[in-house]
Amino acid sequence: MSGRTFFTVGPSQLYPTVKEHLREAIEADIPSISHRGAQFMEMYESVASGLKTLMGIPDDFHIFFLSSGTEGMERVIENCVGAKSAHVVYGSFSKRWMAASKSLGKATEEYTVPMGEIPSLSDTAFSEDAELICITQNETSTGGAIAPADFALLRKKYPNALVGVDAVSSAPAVPLPWANVDCVFFSVQKCLGLPAGLALLVVSPRAFAKSEEVAKQMSVGSYHTFAELKKYADKKQTPETPNVLAVYLLEKVLKDMNVEGIEAVVGATERKAKKLYDFLASQKKFTPFVKKPEGQSETTIAVTVEGGSKPVIDALKADGLIVGSGYGEFKEKHIRIANFPAHTEEDFDRLISALKALSV
Amino acid sequence: MSGRTFFTVGPSQLYPTVKEHLREAIEADIPSISHRGAQFMEMYESVASGLKTLMGIPDDFHIFFLSSGTEGMERVIENCVGAKSAHVVYGSFSKRWMAASKSLGKATEEYTVPMGEIPSLSDTAFSEDAELICITQNETSTGGAIAPADFALLRKKYPNALVGVDAVSSAPAVPLPWANVDCVFFSVQKCLGLPAGLALLVVSPRAFAKSEEVAKQMSVGSYHTFAELKKYADKKQTPETPNVLAVYLLEKVLKDMNVEGIEAVVGATERKAKKLYDFLASQKKFTPFVKKPEGQSETTIAVTVEGGSKPVIDALKADGLIVGSGYGEFKEKHIRIANFPAHTEEDFDRLISALKALSV
Numbered sequence: 001m002s003g004r005t006f007f008t009v010g011p012s013q014l015y016p017t018v019k020e021h022l023r024e025a026i027e028a029d030i031p032s033i034s035h036r037g038a039q040f041m042e043m044y045e046s047v048a049s050g051l052k053t054l055m056g057i058p059d060d061f062h063i064f065f066l067s068s069g070t071e072g073m074e075r076v077i078e079n080c081v082g083a084k085s086a087h088v089v090y091g092s093f094s095k096r097w098m099a100a101s102k103s104l105g106k107a108t109e110e111y112t113v114p115m116g117e118i119p120s121l122s123d124t125a126f127s128e129d130a131e132l133i134c135i136t137q138n139e140t141s142t143g144g145a146i147a148p149a150d151f152a153l154l155r156k157k158y159p160n161a162l163v164g165v166d167a168v169s170s171a172p173a174v175p176l177p178w179a180n181v182d183c184v185f186f187s188v189q190k191c192l193g194l195p196a197g198l199a200l201l202v203v204s205p206r207a208f209a210k211s212e213e214v215a216k217q218m219s220v221g222s223y224h225t226f227a228e229l230k231k232y233a234d235k236k237q238t239p240e241t242p243n244v245l246a247v248y249l250l251e252k253v254l255k256d257m258n259v260e261g262i263e264a265v266v267g268a269t270e271r272k273a274k275k276l277y278d279f280l281a282s283q284k285k286f287t288p289f290v291k292k293p294e295g296q297s298e299t300t301i302a303v304t305v306e307g308g309s310k311p312v313i314d315a316l317k318a319d320g321l322i323v324g325s326g327y328g329e330f331k332e333k334h335i336r337i338a339n340f341p342a343h344t345e346e347d348f349d350r351l352i353s354a355l356k357a358l359s360v
Numbered sequence: 361m362s363g364r365t366f367f368t369v370g371p372s373q374l375y376p377t378v379k380e381h382l383r384e385a386i387e388a389d390i391p392s393i394s395h396r397g398a399q400f401m402e403m404y405e406s407v408a409s410g411l412k413t414l415m416g417i418p419d420d421f422h423i424f425f426l427s428s429g430t431e432g433m434e435r436v437i438e439n440c441v442g443a444k445s446a447h448v449v450y451g452s453f454s455k456r457w458m459a460a461s462k463s464l465g466k467a468t469e470e471y472t473v474p475m476g477e478i479p480s481l482s483d484t485a486f487s488e489d490a491e492l493i494c495i496t497q498n499e500t501s502t503g504g505a506i507a508p509a510d511f512a513l514l515r516k517k518y519p520n521a522l523v524g525v526d527a528v529s530s531a532p533a534v535p536l537p538w539a540n541v542d543c544v545f546f547s548v549q550k551c552l553g554l555p556a557g558l559a560l561l562v563v564s565p566r567a568f569a570k571s572e573e574v575a576k577q578m579s580v581g582s583y584h585t586f587a588e589l590k591k592y593a594d595k596k597q598t599p600e601t602p603n604v605l606a607v608y609l610l611e612k613v614l615k616d617m618n619v620e621g622i623e624a625v626v627g628a629t630e631r632k633a634k635k636l637y638d639f640l641a642s643q644k645k646f647t648p649f650v651k652k653p654e655g656q657s658e659t660t661i662a663v664t665v666e667g668g669s670k671p672v673i674d675a676l677k678a679d680g681l682i683v684g685s686g687y688g689e690f691k692e693k694h695i696r697i698a699n700f701p702a703h704t705e706e707d708f709d710r711l712i713s714a715l716k717a718l719s720v
Binding site for chain 2: 004006008010011012013014018019022023026029030031032033034035067068069070071073074077099100103104105187189194195196197198218219221222223224225239240241242243244245246322324
């Protein structure tokens with residue numbers, strides 16, 4: 001099956017060094033080592049410091065492991081919301097986060113725009129008692145994104161609220177303004193180019209303090225409360241037996257990306273995205289689902305296909321180019337293309353050539 | 361680092377076929393496939409049916425994926441307990457399950473015996489309003505176990521309560537009486553010989569019905585409520601992006617174990633355990649922490665070492681035999697030895713020879 005390139009929006013193409021790291025992990029008995037031993041603790045420490053270096057995360061923020069981005073939605077609500085959360089909704093994943101909050105018994109407020117449109121954060125009008133504003137930085141379902149620079153508006157407008165960010169399909173390729181965010185979660189099978197089954201949760205001191213307040217009033221969970229996560233993180237461990245193999249691979253990939261440098265990672269992401277959007281503007285069969293240029297995702301690009309997406313997906317597949325179908329109701333209308341650090345400029349040249357051939 | 365044999369109680373030695381399956385998974389791009397695609401759905405279906413065959417699970421029980429046994433503790437309480445759970449406590453993991461229930465805001469009752477002793481289920485006297493009786497079938501912290509045949513007592517004594525079983529470090533090597541249990545969870549890095557980062561939750565129709573009742577009264581979580589798990593399981597999918605690679609490996613190992621046959625797996629477990637306990641009875645330096653023979657775990661054996669465990673752990677390590685230290689307060693007093701399907705009779709002969717040399 002070699003020769004295939006996965007442009008699916010996650011799980012996706014592995015970062016180029018991962019297969020070799022995985023083979024080395026097998027030889028080094030990584031799947032058998034103890035999650036309470038020194039070797040694991042060094043890995044945890046290295047991941048936390050590697051991630052802080054790569055993403056510019058302040059030293060006093062906490063780095064916790066979760067098992068999925070979906071778990072991130074739950075844990076951030078449980079730990080940071082006593083009564084009410086507010087949600088900026090512009091696709092299926094932002095909607096899902098709001099649904100999680102409702103399921104957890106919280107009141108919610110929402111500012112919703114139709115799928116394909118991009119909300120302006122200055123148009124939100126949440127109540128003063130909203131404890132957490134939930135922002136999906138990159139909306140994988142529509143190929144939309146909210147510029148992280150705009151998060152400053154939320155701090156100004158809602159000084160008493162925490163800002164929670166779903167960066168599942170953009171971190172670390174899209175930089176975040178850490179002064180303006182409190183809880184950020186993302187999973188490793190997107191921009192980090194790893195096998196699925198591990199996610200990261202970054203928590204500000206302010207959000208941690210809030211979780212302590214909420215915990216005085218109600219249950220905030222059991223083994224994955226912020227307090228339990230911190231208790232174990234202080235020992236460079238996790239409350240449960242985690243996906244040790246994924247933690248090992250993450251450590252290696254963070255080292256590789258830090259050698260490459262975050263500017264190179266971000267720059268390549270921007271260049272490849274521009275190349276694809278320039279192509280989309282040059283013909284008529286394929287058009288970006290999101291029209292507003294500043295709201296077009298750089299990392300997960302949704303493309304409306306004239307005549308339906310299935311024949312295009314099949315034709316690309318025959319060329320070894322695996323792209324995703326549309327999300328939900330757009331399954332047969334869109335293709336979705338990931339632009340992750342694992343994807344080289346050559347991969348994008350090849351994909352664009354193939355799309356060009358299909359566009360005439 | 362080859363040549364080492366891990367007798368640690370999990371993560372532990374990989375089942376003999378796993379390294380090859382892992383190499384094949386890399387070649388077949390398993391880390392890149394979609395968790396919403398046909399290939400994953402076939403894997404889920406195969407795991408569910410393979411597990412039902414291997415463990416004799418009734419057809420109408422649900423098979424769900426979680427990310428750890430610790431998550432199993434949380435989800436079973438959240439979904440099955442409105443107000444009160446009851447706990448049989450005889451070590452750190454049974455205690456932890458009770459602590460999880462308290463953290464989740466439930467009232468708890470307990471029947472506790474000192475570590476190293478084995479509770480008799482007929483001695484329990486829980487109230488009629490206890491909704492779930494929580495039993496840790498195999499207590500990894502002490503090397504103790506409760507005979508599954510005794511679960512029938514609970515059904516008789518508490519006909520209105522569900523029976524929840526932590527089988528983390530015994531399933532599938534110790535058979536369970538499915539007529540007498542409702543929720544069973546276990547993780548893959550123990551008796552299934554896989555890398556950590558995935559767990560299974562088996563739910564009876566009665567427990568599922570109870571979760572629907574509880575959900576009418578209170579929040580039972582968000583993405584991992586029994587209802588959400590079932591909604592996706594009906595599509596052979598999971599609510600979140602799961603550890604796809606582990607699901608792949610699990611499918612392969614279940615097939616391998618079904619070829620071997622459950623009788624062979626159980627028989628080998630019993631033979632290796634008997635061999636080790638017979639050796640322990642033959643000398644004085646090493647003694648089983650659990651004295652009562654019928655309460656001695658077959659799969660995780662805790663051994664008190666005269667003079668302390670560290671020199672023994674180090675000496676065995678020099679021979680390539682990795683055993684675990686004691687749990688918690690017993691860290692420097694005990695060694696713990698896993699007897700999982702991954703461990704051959706030859707592995708046990710080698711370990712026992714080495715222990716014998718150290719016992720004189």
